[in-house]
Amino acid sequence: MRGFIEGVEFPGQYRGVRYNGSARRAGRSARPRSRHTFPRSLNPRLSRLSPYPFERLRELFSGITPNPAKNPIALSIGEPKHPTPRLVLDAMTAAGSGLANYPMTAGAPALREAIARWLARRHGLPSLDPATQVLPVLGSREALFAFAQTVVDASRVGATVVTPNPFYQIYEGAALLAGATPYCVNATPEHGFVPAWDEVPDTLWARTQLVYVCSPDNPTGRVTTIDEWQRLFELSDRYGFVIAADECYSEVYFDEAKAPLGSLAAAHQSGRSGFPRLLCFGSLSKRSNAPGLRSGYVAGDAGLVKSFLLYRTYHGSAMSPAVAAASLAAWNDEVHVRENRAAYAAKFTALQPRLAAALPCPMPEAAFYLWAATPGDDAEFARRLYAEQAVSVLPGSYLGREAHGANPGRGRVRIALVAPLAECAEAVDRIVAFLRTV
């Protein structure tokens, strides 16, 4: 069996780097068998990483043959399936290769300006300074990860990174590899999926260095309110921690009149000039159906942007000029974004009530997931649904951690309505049929 850590493939013994410890306990030599195959040492923090949810899903489904009478439908992965807009593809082609020069880590000035203008328009902000408050990144994932490496001071006793629970697993890996301990704040249906920020003890806030907030949230689809942001800002002022606002789903919502509140807007409305200790992370992956482009931005506190740029210069994450040109075209156009939203709205309007009649799943405020309660164990539900109906969904417990006596993902599945409407409708019908048998 082979193990994977973020696309890095390790021989089975190295999976989670448990090889040395377990070999030692078993009285065997911890020395790798071949100098050429195995590294002599590995960062011990790697051993604390959990398998990614999709790796766990692969394991759950291994050995199962999905019902051969039905075509497989994947609603497990949050990968947009609507077409990438022509204007993005055209801009990329027209950019030519631009491969003769190294791009700047700070990004093309024109792209920084376009992002700054877009942010100001979208969030009703006074103009942002593209030179100091905005930075293009290669998708929000790498930036969310790299930011923890910039912010966390592991030499301080009890370095802590706070994350919601359930959560996007990158937050946890970023915290661990930065040398911090993640602390989970549960978001439960009893409290409307609001992370229980007020249950975090003061002593914990006092050693917190970074807080991840996801809004609109994956997987619950909830949008952080102004009151919540103000509470977090207040806590940040008191304890000095930095807030990383993951807003990669900010442009996927169902009512054109109700764009989700963003963190920068919340800070601006609260009179927080310069967005102290706040960095917002956005992306073209979901907004413009371009997850393969690897393009996003960070924006906010100029001091944080400056430090992050310093880190990134060494990390080596400069954007290709062709990607920059395609990104510029995407940020400058809202027509395709409205069309994209309309396609999601059509799916959610038609299918959420249909599924909710059989399986409790609230209508999300935004993003493209249904966070549905399962009758019984979520992994068993996903396994049987795949075997009997060839529909894959993601067990909610894979997205959460056992914390404060519960895994808030347990007893739920995440259903991504990313496939075309007809395919999603077929999947929902199969889930409803399956429920009659459980």
Ligand SMILES: Cc1ncc(COP(=O)(O)O)c(C=O)c1O
């Ligand atoms: C909550 C959340 N944040 C960030 C990302 C990363 O997206 P990207 O790197 O494509 O911008 C994802 C991807 O699915 C996500 O679900």
